[in-house]
Amino acid sequence: MPRHSVLIVEDEHTLRRLLSYRLGRQYDVRTAADGKEAIERINEHLPDLIISDILMPRMDGFALQAALQERHDTRVIPFIFLTARTDEDSRRRGQRMGVDDYITKPFDMEQLLSRVDRLLERSDQFRNHLDARIGQDFSQRLMPKTMPRAAGYRSWFHNVPRDHGGGDIFDWIEPRPGTFFITVGDVMGKGLQAKFYAFSFLGFIRSALHTMLDATDSPAELMKRVNQVLVEDPLLEDTFASLLLMRWEPEQHRVTYANAGHCRPALIGPKKVEIVPYSDMILGLDPGAEYTDTTIEIQPGSALVSYTDGLLEQPMASGEQLGEAGVLEAVRHAHGSPQPVDSLVEHVLDISQRRTFGDDILLFWLQRDADREPAALRSGPRWFSPFAEAQGSV
Protein backbone atom coordinates (compact mmCIF):
# COMPACT_ATOMS: atom_id res chain seq x y z
CA MET A 1 0.00 0.00 0.00
CA PRO A 2 1.59 3.33 -1.00
CA ARG A 3 1.87 6.02 1.67
CA HIS A 4 -0.87 8.61 1.85
CA SER A 5 0.03 12.06 0.65
CA VAL A 6 -0.78 15.15 2.68
CA LEU A 7 -0.62 18.74 1.47
CA ILE A 8 0.21 21.39 4.09
CA VAL A 9 -0.79 24.95 3.24
CA GLU A 10 0.68 27.42 5.72
CA ASP A 11 2.31 30.81 5.21
CA GLU A 12 4.32 30.76 8.41
CA HIS A 13 7.67 29.21 7.59
CA THR A 14 8.47 27.67 11.02
CA LEU A 15 5.09 26.06 11.47
CA ARG A 16 5.16 24.73 7.90
CA ARG A 17 8.50 23.07 8.54
CA LEU A 18 7.39 21.65 11.88
CA LEU A 19 4.24 20.13 10.36
CA SER A 20 6.16 18.85 7.40
CA TYR A 21 8.70 17.19 9.70
CA ARG A 22 6.17 15.51 12.01
CA LEU A 23 3.73 14.40 9.32
CA GLY A 24 6.61 13.38 7.05
CA ARG A 25 7.32 10.39 9.30
CA GLN A 26 4.04 8.78 8.25
CA TYR A 27 2.98 10.47 5.04
CA ASP A 28 4.35 11.84 1.81
CA VAL A 29 4.19 15.54 2.56
CA ARG A 30 4.01 18.40 0.09
CA THR A 31 3.84 22.02 1.17
CA ALA A 32 2.56 25.35 -0.13
CA ALA A 33 2.80 28.86 1.34
CA ASP A 34 -0.63 30.06 0.20
CA GLY A 35 -3.78 29.01 -1.64
CA LYS A 36 -2.45 29.80 -5.10
CA GLU A 37 0.64 27.69 -4.58
CA ALA A 38 -1.56 24.95 -3.07
CA ILE A 39 -3.55 24.76 -6.31
CA GLU A 40 -0.31 24.38 -8.28
CA ARG A 41 0.76 21.49 -5.99
CA ILE A 42 -2.68 19.89 -6.32
CA ASN A 43 -2.52 20.11 -10.10
CA GLU A 44 0.79 18.25 -10.03
CA HIS A 45 -0.43 15.60 -7.62
CA LEU A 46 -3.80 15.03 -5.96
CA PRO A 47 -3.24 14.71 -2.22
CA ASP A 48 -5.22 12.35 0.02
CA LEU A 49 -5.73 15.08 2.62
CA ILE A 50 -5.19 18.83 2.94
CA ILE A 51 -4.30 20.79 6.08
CA SER A 52 -4.66 24.50 5.49
CA ASP A 53 -4.25 27.75 7.37
CA ILE A 54 -7.05 30.29 6.92
CA LEU A 55 -5.28 33.65 6.91
CA MET A 56 -2.73 33.69 4.13
CA PRO A 57 -1.56 36.20 1.50
CA ARG A 58 -2.64 35.99 -2.18
CA MET A 59 -5.33 33.36 -1.63
CA ASP A 60 -6.67 32.49 1.81
CA GLY A 61 -7.93 29.16 3.14
CA PHE A 62 -11.60 29.92 2.47
CA ALA A 63 -10.87 30.83 -1.15
CA LEU A 64 -8.79 27.68 -1.56
CA GLN A 65 -11.52 25.50 -0.09
CA ALA A 66 -14.12 27.16 -2.34
CA ALA A 67 -11.95 26.60 -5.42
CA LEU A 68 -11.52 22.92 -4.55
CA GLN A 69 -15.25 22.49 -4.06
CA GLU A 70 -15.76 23.62 -7.66
CA ARG A 71 -13.74 20.72 -9.03
CA HIS A 72 -15.10 17.19 -9.04
CA ASP A 73 -11.63 15.69 -8.60
CA THR A 74 -10.82 17.72 -5.49
CA ARG A 75 -14.10 18.27 -3.69
CA VAL A 76 -13.96 14.98 -1.80
CA ILE A 77 -10.41 15.39 -0.50
CA PRO A 78 -10.60 15.61 3.32
CA PHE A 79 -9.82 19.16 4.40
CA ILE A 80 -8.64 20.33 7.83
CA PHE A 81 -8.52 24.02 8.71
CA LEU A 82 -5.72 25.09 10.95
CA THR A 83 -5.93 28.61 12.27
CA ALA A 84 -5.21 30.99 15.07
CA ARG A 85 -8.76 32.15 14.97
CA THR A 86 -10.90 30.77 17.72
CA ASP A 87 -13.95 32.74 16.78
CA GLU A 88 -17.13 30.85 16.09
CA ASP A 89 -17.75 32.71 12.82
CA SER A 90 -14.80 31.15 11.04
CA ARG A 91 -15.62 27.76 12.45
CA ARG A 92 -19.22 27.93 11.26
CA ARG A 93 -18.23 29.31 7.90
CA GLY A 94 -15.77 26.46 7.45
CA GLN A 95 -18.32 23.83 8.40
CA ARG A 96 -20.88 25.22 5.98
CA MET A 97 -18.31 24.93 3.22
CA GLY A 98 -17.69 21.25 3.84
CA VAL A 99 -14.53 21.44 5.91
CA ASP A 100 -14.00 18.12 7.63
CA ASP A 101 -12.20 19.30 10.71
CA TYR A 102 -11.07 22.43 12.37
CA ILE A 103 -8.07 22.80 14.66
CA THR A 104 -7.11 26.00 16.43
CA LYS A 105 -3.56 27.16 17.07
CA PRO A 106 -1.78 26.56 19.37
CA PHE A 107 -2.60 22.92 18.87
CA ASP A 108 -1.50 19.63 20.24
CA MET A 109 0.53 17.75 17.59
CA GLU A 110 -0.63 14.32 18.78
CA GLN A 111 -4.23 15.42 18.48
CA LEU A 112 -3.65 16.69 14.95
CA LEU A 113 -1.92 13.45 13.97
CA SER A 114 -4.76 11.33 15.31
CA ARG A 115 -7.36 13.40 13.45
CA VAL A 116 -5.41 13.12 10.21
CA ASP A 117 -5.14 9.40 10.74
CA ARG A 118 -8.86 9.02 11.40
CA LEU A 119 -9.92 11.07 8.39
CA LEU A 120 -7.64 9.12 6.07
CA GLU A 121 -8.89 5.83 7.46
CA ARG A 122 -12.46 6.89 6.91
CA SER A 123 -11.91 7.93 3.30
CA ASP A 124 -9.98 4.70 2.62
CA GLN A 125 -12.81 2.64 3.99
CA PHE A 126 -15.34 4.46 1.88
CA ARG A 127 -13.29 4.07 -1.26
CA ASN A 128 -12.47 0.40 -0.68
CA HIS A 129 -16.07 -0.39 0.01
CA LEU A 130 -17.21 1.34 -3.15
CA ASP A 131 -14.41 -0.23 -5.25
CA ALA A 132 -15.28 -3.66 -3.92
CA ARG A 133 -18.95 -3.26 -4.82
CA ILE A 134 -18.29 -2.03 -8.34
CA GLY A 135 -15.50 -4.59 -8.78
CA GLN A 136 -17.77 -7.47 -7.79
CA ASP A 137 -20.43 -6.24 -10.16
CA PHE A 138 -17.91 -6.13 -13.05
CA SER A 139 -16.52 -9.53 -12.09
CA GLN A 140 -19.96 -11.09 -12.14
CA ARG A 141 -20.79 -9.58 -15.49
CA LEU A 142 -17.45 -10.65 -16.94
CA MET A 143 -18.18 -14.31 -16.30
CA PRO A 144 -20.79 -16.32 -18.19
CA LYS A 145 -23.71 -17.90 -16.37
CA THR A 146 -23.53 -21.18 -18.28
CA MET A 147 -20.82 -23.36 -19.80
CA PRO A 148 -20.54 -24.66 -23.36
CA ARG A 149 -21.99 -28.18 -23.61
CA ALA A 150 -21.55 -30.93 -26.19
CA ALA A 151 -22.18 -34.67 -26.24
CA GLY A 152 -19.20 -36.71 -25.13
CA TYR A 153 -17.59 -33.79 -23.28
CA ARG A 154 -17.63 -32.34 -19.81
CA SER A 155 -16.25 -29.04 -18.65
CA TRP A 156 -15.43 -27.44 -15.31
CA PHE A 157 -14.87 -23.80 -14.60
CA HIS A 158 -13.43 -22.04 -11.61
CA ASN A 159 -13.15 -18.34 -11.03
CA VAL A 160 -12.51 -16.48 -7.82
CA PRO A 161 -12.15 -12.78 -8.45
CA ARG A 162 -10.37 -10.75 -5.81
CA ASP A 163 -11.10 -7.13 -4.96
CA HIS A 164 -7.63 -6.10 -5.97
CA GLY A 165 -7.23 -8.72 -8.64
CA GLY A 166 -6.81 -8.12 -12.32
CA GLY A 167 -8.95 -8.19 -15.41
CA ASP A 168 -9.43 -11.88 -16.14
CA ILE A 169 -11.93 -12.66 -18.86
CA PHE A 170 -13.72 -15.79 -19.99
CA ASP A 171 -16.42 -16.01 -22.61
CA TRP A 172 -17.88 -18.41 -25.13
CA ILE A 173 -20.31 -18.31 -28.03
CA GLU A 174 -21.77 -20.95 -30.31
CA PRO A 175 -22.27 -19.06 -33.59
CA ARG A 176 -23.29 -22.24 -35.45
CA PRO A 177 -24.50 -25.47 -33.91
CA GLY A 178 -21.46 -27.58 -33.11
CA THR A 179 -18.88 -24.79 -33.39
CA PHE A 180 -17.84 -22.92 -30.27
CA PHE A 181 -15.51 -19.98 -29.81
CA ILE A 182 -14.01 -19.80 -26.35
CA THR A 183 -11.95 -16.86 -25.12
CA VAL A 184 -9.71 -16.85 -22.07
CA GLY A 185 -7.73 -13.72 -21.40
CA ASP A 186 -6.24 -11.24 -19.05
CA VAL A 187 -6.34 -7.48 -19.45
CA MET A 188 -3.24 -5.98 -17.90
CA GLY A 189 -3.45 -3.93 -14.77
CA LYS A 190 -4.88 -4.30 -11.32
CA GLY A 191 -8.00 -3.39 -9.46
CA LEU A 192 -11.06 -1.60 -10.65
CA GLN A 193 -9.39 0.01 -13.64
CA ALA A 194 -8.34 -3.38 -15.04
CA LYS A 195 -11.82 -4.77 -14.47
CA PHE A 196 -13.33 -1.82 -16.27
CA TYR A 197 -10.94 -2.24 -19.21
CA ALA A 198 -11.62 -5.97 -19.24
CA PHE A 199 -15.33 -5.30 -19.39
CA SER A 200 -14.99 -2.91 -22.33
CA PHE A 201 -12.51 -5.19 -24.05
CA LEU A 202 -14.80 -8.20 -23.78
CA GLY A 203 -17.65 -6.22 -25.33
CA PHE A 204 -15.31 -5.28 -28.15
CA ILE A 205 -14.17 -8.88 -28.73
CA ARG A 206 -17.76 -10.08 -28.80
CA SER A 207 -18.75 -7.59 -31.44
CA ALA A 208 -15.60 -8.32 -33.45
CA LEU A 209 -16.45 -12.04 -33.42
CA HIS A 210 -20.03 -11.41 -34.44
CA THR A 211 -19.07 -9.23 -37.38
CA MET A 212 -16.09 -11.27 -38.57
CA LEU A 213 -17.38 -14.81 -38.22
CA ASP A 214 -19.22 -14.53 -41.54
CA ALA A 215 -15.90 -13.90 -43.24
CA THR A 216 -13.54 -16.20 -41.34
CA ASP A 217 -13.46 -19.06 -38.89
CA SER A 218 -9.78 -18.70 -38.15
CA PRO A 219 -8.87 -17.68 -34.58
CA ALA A 220 -5.59 -16.31 -35.95
CA GLU A 221 -7.39 -14.02 -38.41
CA LEU A 222 -9.74 -12.84 -35.68
CA MET A 223 -6.82 -12.26 -33.34
CA LYS A 224 -4.96 -10.21 -35.92
CA ARG A 225 -7.95 -7.95 -36.36
CA VAL A 226 -8.51 -7.58 -32.62
CA ASN A 227 -4.85 -6.62 -32.23
CA GLN A 228 -5.01 -4.01 -35.01
CA VAL A 229 -7.99 -2.33 -33.47
CA LEU A 230 -6.41 -2.42 -30.04
CA VAL A 231 -3.26 -0.73 -31.35
CA GLU A 232 -5.05 1.81 -33.54
CA ASP A 233 -8.14 2.82 -31.62
CA PRO A 234 -7.35 5.71 -29.25
CA LEU A 235 -10.21 4.61 -27.02
CA LEU A 236 -8.32 1.41 -26.25
CA GLU A 237 -4.92 3.08 -25.96
CA ASP A 238 -2.93 1.70 -23.05
CA THR A 239 -4.99 -1.49 -23.06
CA PHE A 240 -2.84 -4.58 -23.35
CA ALA A 241 -4.18 -8.06 -23.08
CA SER A 242 -3.16 -11.64 -23.38
CA LEU A 243 -5.76 -13.75 -25.11
CA LEU A 244 -6.33 -17.37 -25.95
CA LEU A 245 -8.97 -17.75 -28.64
CA MET A 246 -10.12 -21.32 -29.28
CA ARG A 247 -12.47 -22.76 -31.86
CA TRP A 248 -13.85 -25.99 -30.47
CA GLU A 249 -15.54 -28.49 -32.77
CA PRO A 250 -16.64 -31.31 -30.50
CA GLU A 251 -17.89 -33.58 -33.27
CA GLN A 252 -14.50 -33.47 -34.96
CA HIS A 253 -12.76 -33.69 -31.56
CA ARG A 254 -10.69 -30.71 -32.51
CA VAL A 255 -9.61 -27.47 -30.93
CA THR A 256 -7.99 -24.82 -33.12
CA TYR A 257 -6.46 -21.94 -31.25
CA ALA A 258 -4.47 -18.75 -31.60
CA ASN A 259 -2.58 -17.57 -28.54
CA ALA A 260 -1.64 -13.92 -28.06
CA GLY A 261 0.93 -14.13 -25.28
CA HIS A 262 -1.45 -15.84 -22.91
CA CYS A 263 -0.53 -18.56 -20.41
CA ARG A 264 -0.05 -21.69 -22.47
CA PRO A 265 -2.70 -24.31 -21.80
CA ALA A 266 -1.97 -27.80 -20.52
CA LEU A 267 -3.06 -30.80 -22.57
CA ILE A 268 -3.70 -34.16 -20.97
CA GLY A 269 -3.07 -36.57 -23.80
CA PRO A 270 -3.34 -40.36 -23.88
CA LYS A 271 0.32 -40.75 -22.99
CA LYS A 272 1.47 -37.59 -21.31
CA VAL A 273 0.56 -34.24 -19.85
CA GLU A 274 2.18 -31.37 -21.68
CA ILE A 275 2.14 -27.65 -22.29
CA VAL A 276 0.69 -26.68 -25.67
CA PRO A 277 3.67 -24.62 -26.73
CA TYR A 278 2.81 -22.42 -29.69
CA SER A 279 1.98 -18.79 -29.00
CA ASP A 280 2.39 -15.34 -30.53
CA MET A 281 2.71 -11.73 -29.40
CA ILE A 282 0.54 -10.23 -26.69
CA LEU A 283 -2.23 -7.88 -27.93
CA GLY A 284 -1.90 -4.12 -28.17
CA LEU A 285 1.84 -3.80 -28.68
CA ASP A 286 2.75 -4.35 -32.31
CA PRO A 287 0.38 -3.23 -35.11
CA GLY A 288 1.91 -5.73 -37.52
CA ALA A 289 1.81 -8.77 -35.23
CA GLU A 290 0.93 -12.01 -37.02
CA TYR A 291 -0.95 -14.89 -35.43
CA THR A 292 -0.99 -18.56 -36.33
CA ASP A 293 -3.63 -21.24 -35.88
CA THR A 294 -2.68 -24.48 -34.20
CA THR A 295 -4.99 -27.50 -34.19
CA ILE A 296 -5.06 -30.07 -31.41
CA GLU A 297 -6.83 -33.42 -31.68
CA ILE A 298 -8.67 -34.23 -28.47
CA GLN A 299 -8.33 -37.97 -27.86
CA PRO A 300 -10.76 -39.98 -25.71
CA GLY A 301 -10.12 -39.17 -22.05
CA SER A 302 -8.00 -36.16 -22.97
CA ALA A 303 -8.48 -32.70 -21.52
CA LEU A 304 -7.39 -29.18 -22.33
CA VAL A 305 -6.83 -26.94 -19.32
CA SER A 306 -6.60 -23.19 -19.80
CA TYR A 307 -5.96 -20.66 -17.03
CA THR A 308 -4.72 -17.14 -16.27
CA ASP A 309 -1.51 -15.79 -14.75
CA GLY A 310 -2.91 -15.71 -11.22
CA LEU A 311 -2.35 -19.46 -11.18
CA LEU A 312 1.04 -19.36 -12.87
CA GLU A 313 2.39 -16.66 -10.55
CA GLN A 314 1.02 -18.08 -7.30
CA PRO A 315 3.91 -18.06 -4.77
CA MET A 316 4.88 -21.53 -3.55
CA ALA A 317 6.15 -22.40 -0.07
CA SER A 318 9.63 -22.51 -1.66
CA GLY A 319 9.32 -18.84 -2.62
CA GLU A 320 9.23 -19.69 -6.33
CA GLN A 321 6.17 -19.12 -8.50
CA LEU A 322 4.10 -22.15 -9.48
CA GLY A 323 5.20 -21.81 -13.11
CA GLU A 324 4.36 -24.14 -15.99
CA ALA A 325 6.10 -27.09 -14.33
CA GLY A 326 3.88 -26.62 -11.29
CA VAL A 327 0.76 -26.25 -13.43
CA LEU A 328 1.57 -29.56 -15.19
CA GLU A 329 2.13 -31.27 -11.87
CA ALA A 330 -1.18 -29.93 -10.51
CA VAL A 331 -3.08 -30.93 -13.67
CA ARG A 332 -1.61 -34.43 -13.46
CA HIS A 333 -2.61 -34.64 -9.82
CA ALA A 334 -6.19 -33.52 -10.53
CA HIS A 335 -6.78 -35.65 -13.61
CA GLY A 336 -9.26 -38.43 -12.94
CA SER A 337 -10.82 -36.70 -9.96
CA PRO A 338 -14.63 -36.34 -10.18
CA GLN A 339 -14.13 -32.58 -9.68
CA PRO A 340 -10.76 -32.00 -11.32
CA VAL A 341 -10.75 -28.21 -11.03
CA ASP A 342 -11.48 -28.29 -7.28
CA SER A 343 -8.82 -30.91 -6.87
CA LEU A 344 -6.30 -28.81 -8.84
CA VAL A 345 -7.04 -25.70 -6.77
CA GLU A 346 -6.71 -27.67 -3.50
CA HIS A 347 -3.42 -29.15 -4.62
CA VAL A 348 -1.97 -25.74 -5.53
CA LEU A 349 -3.09 -24.24 -2.22
CA ASP A 350 -1.48 -27.16 -0.35
CA ILE A 351 1.93 -26.30 -1.74
CA SER A 352 1.48 -22.49 -1.65
CA GLN A 353 3.07 -20.05 0.75
CA ARG A 354 -0.41 -19.06 1.98
CA ARG A 355 -3.69 -20.92 1.68
CA THR A 356 -5.22 -18.17 -0.43
CA PHE A 357 -4.57 -17.03 -3.97
CA GLY A 358 -2.75 -13.73 -4.35
CA ASP A 359 -4.60 -12.83 -7.54
CA ASP A 360 -7.72 -13.69 -9.52
CA ILE A 361 -7.84 -17.35 -10.42
CA LEU A 362 -9.50 -18.54 -13.58
CA LEU A 363 -9.46 -22.15 -14.79
CA PHE A 364 -11.33 -23.85 -17.61
CA TRP A 365 -11.06 -27.61 -17.91
CA LEU A 366 -12.53 -29.13 -21.08
CA GLN A 367 -12.51 -32.92 -21.12
CA ARG A 368 -13.52 -35.56 -23.64
CA ASP A 369 -15.09 -38.62 -22.08
CA ALA A 370 -12.95 -41.73 -22.12
CA ASP A 371 -14.01 -44.63 -24.32
CA ARG A 372 -12.92 -46.91 -21.54
CA GLU A 373 -12.65 -46.32 -17.82
CA PRO A 374 -10.30 -43.43 -17.02
CA ALA A 375 -8.54 -45.83 -14.61
CA ALA A 376 -6.87 -47.47 -17.60
CA LEU A 377 -5.28 -44.16 -18.39
CA ARG A 378 -4.11 -43.54 -14.87
CA SER A 379 -2.50 -46.92 -14.43
CA GLY A 380 -0.76 -46.64 -17.79
CA PRO A 381 2.88 -45.81 -18.30
CA ARG A 382 4.42 -43.37 -15.87
CA TRP A 383 4.20 -39.74 -16.90
CA PHE A 384 7.38 -38.10 -17.88
CA SER A 385 7.80 -34.39 -17.48
CA PRO A 386 7.87 -32.61 -20.80
CA PHE A 387 8.65 -29.33 -19.11
CA ALA A 388 12.37 -29.36 -19.85
CA GLU A 389 11.52 -29.75 -23.53
CA ALA A 390 8.79 -27.13 -23.45
CA GLN A 391 11.09 -24.67 -21.77
CA GLY A 392 13.75 -25.18 -24.38
CA SER A 393 11.38 -24.61 -27.21
CA VAL A 394 9.80 -21.34 -26.11
Place this chain on the structure above:
Amino acid sequence: MNFPIEQAGQNAVVIRVGASLDFRNASDFKAIVQQQVDTGIRRFILDFSETNVLDSTGLGSIFSLHRNLSSSNGHVMFAAASRPVQVVVQLTRTYKVFRQFSSVEAAVQSLE
Protein backbone atom coordinates in the same frame (compact mmCIF):
# COMPACT_ATOMS: atom_id res chain seq x y z
CA MET B 1 9.57 3.61 -5.22
CA ASN B 2 13.02 4.34 -6.44
CA PHE B 3 14.37 3.76 -9.93
CA PRO B 4 17.98 4.96 -10.29
CA ILE B 5 18.63 6.54 -13.67
CA GLU B 6 21.93 7.03 -15.47
CA GLN B 7 22.58 8.87 -18.69
CA ALA B 8 23.91 6.58 -21.42
CA GLY B 9 24.74 8.84 -24.30
CA GLN B 10 22.55 10.96 -26.52
CA ASN B 11 18.84 10.78 -25.62
CA ALA B 12 19.44 7.47 -23.82
CA VAL B 13 19.23 6.35 -20.19
CA VAL B 14 19.74 3.19 -18.17
CA ILE B 15 17.05 2.59 -15.53
CA ARG B 16 17.73 0.09 -12.78
CA VAL B 17 14.42 -1.66 -12.25
CA GLY B 18 15.37 -3.19 -8.89
CA ALA B 19 13.73 -6.10 -7.09
CA SER B 20 10.24 -5.74 -8.47
CA LEU B 21 8.12 -3.93 -11.01
CA ASP B 22 4.53 -4.80 -10.23
CA PHE B 23 1.13 -3.37 -9.33
CA ARG B 24 2.64 -1.69 -6.28
CA ASN B 25 5.13 0.54 -8.04
CA ALA B 26 4.10 0.50 -11.72
CA SER B 27 2.54 3.97 -11.48
CA ASP B 28 5.77 5.37 -9.99
CA PHE B 29 7.69 3.80 -12.85
CA LYS B 30 5.31 5.34 -15.37
CA ALA B 31 5.71 8.79 -13.81
CA ILE B 32 9.50 8.54 -13.77
CA VAL B 33 9.84 7.41 -17.38
CA GLN B 34 7.38 10.07 -18.47
CA GLN B 35 9.65 12.73 -16.94
CA GLN B 36 12.50 11.30 -19.00
CA VAL B 37 10.40 11.29 -22.19
CA ASP B 38 9.47 14.91 -21.50
CA THR B 39 13.14 15.88 -21.36
CA GLY B 40 13.75 14.27 -24.75
CA ILE B 41 14.93 10.77 -23.81
CA ARG B 42 13.98 8.29 -26.54
CA ARG B 43 16.05 5.20 -25.79
CA PHE B 44 15.56 3.31 -22.54
CA ILE B 45 17.74 0.48 -21.33
CA LEU B 46 16.03 -1.36 -18.49
CA ASP B 47 18.40 -3.19 -16.18
CA PHE B 48 16.61 -6.29 -14.87
CA SER B 49 19.61 -7.92 -13.22
CA GLU B 50 18.08 -7.72 -9.73
CA THR B 51 14.44 -8.23 -10.67
CA ASN B 52 12.53 -11.10 -9.07
CA VAL B 53 9.00 -9.95 -9.85
CA LEU B 54 7.64 -8.55 -13.09
CA ASP B 55 3.86 -8.92 -13.11
CA SER B 56 1.38 -7.99 -15.81
CA THR B 57 0.83 -4.49 -14.41
CA GLY B 58 4.59 -3.90 -14.40
CA LEU B 59 4.89 -5.22 -17.92
CA GLY B 60 1.93 -3.05 -18.92
CA SER B 61 3.82 0.05 -17.76
CA ILE B 62 6.73 -0.90 -20.05
CA PHE B 63 4.28 -1.47 -22.91
CA SER B 64 2.86 2.01 -22.36
CA LEU B 65 6.36 3.45 -22.59
CA HIS B 66 6.93 1.52 -25.83
CA ARG B 67 3.67 2.83 -27.30
CA ASN B 68 4.56 6.31 -26.19
CA LEU B 69 7.97 6.12 -27.89
CA SER B 70 7.04 4.34 -31.08
CA SER B 71 5.73 7.48 -32.81
CA SER B 72 9.11 9.20 -32.31
CA ASN B 73 11.32 6.24 -33.27
CA GLY B 74 12.34 5.58 -29.68
CA HIS B 75 12.66 2.16 -28.13
CA VAL B 76 12.97 0.12 -24.97
CA MET B 77 15.72 -2.44 -24.47
CA PHE B 78 15.93 -5.20 -21.88
CA ALA B 79 19.33 -5.78 -20.29
CA ALA B 80 20.52 -8.62 -18.05
CA ALA B 81 17.02 -10.10 -17.74
CA SER B 82 16.83 -12.31 -14.68
CA ARG B 83 15.17 -15.74 -14.92
CA PRO B 84 11.69 -14.53 -13.78
CA VAL B 85 11.81 -11.67 -16.30
CA GLN B 86 12.88 -14.07 -19.08
CA VAL B 87 9.89 -16.28 -18.30
CA VAL B 88 7.47 -13.36 -18.68
CA VAL B 89 9.16 -12.13 -21.87
CA GLN B 90 8.97 -15.62 -23.37
CA LEU B 91 5.37 -16.17 -22.36
CA THR B 92 4.17 -12.89 -23.84
CA ARG B 93 6.52 -13.18 -26.86
CA THR B 94 7.59 -9.62 -26.35
CA TYR B 95 11.25 -10.36 -27.18
CA LYS B 96 10.09 -9.60 -30.73
CA VAL B 97 9.53 -5.97 -29.72
CA PHE B 98 12.11 -5.37 -26.98
CA ARG B 99 15.69 -6.12 -27.96
CA GLN B 100 17.33 -8.32 -25.35
CA PHE B 101 20.93 -7.84 -24.17
CA SER B 102 22.91 -10.04 -21.85
CA SER B 103 24.30 -7.03 -19.97
CA VAL B 104 23.82 -3.29 -19.55
CA GLU B 105 27.22 -2.76 -21.16
CA ALA B 106 26.20 -4.69 -24.27
CA ALA B 107 23.01 -2.64 -24.53
CA VAL B 108 24.90 0.66 -24.13
CA GLN B 109 27.41 -0.40 -26.80
CA SER B 110 24.58 -1.10 -29.22
CA LEU B 111 23.54 2.55 -28.99
CA GLU B 112 26.56 3.81 -30.90
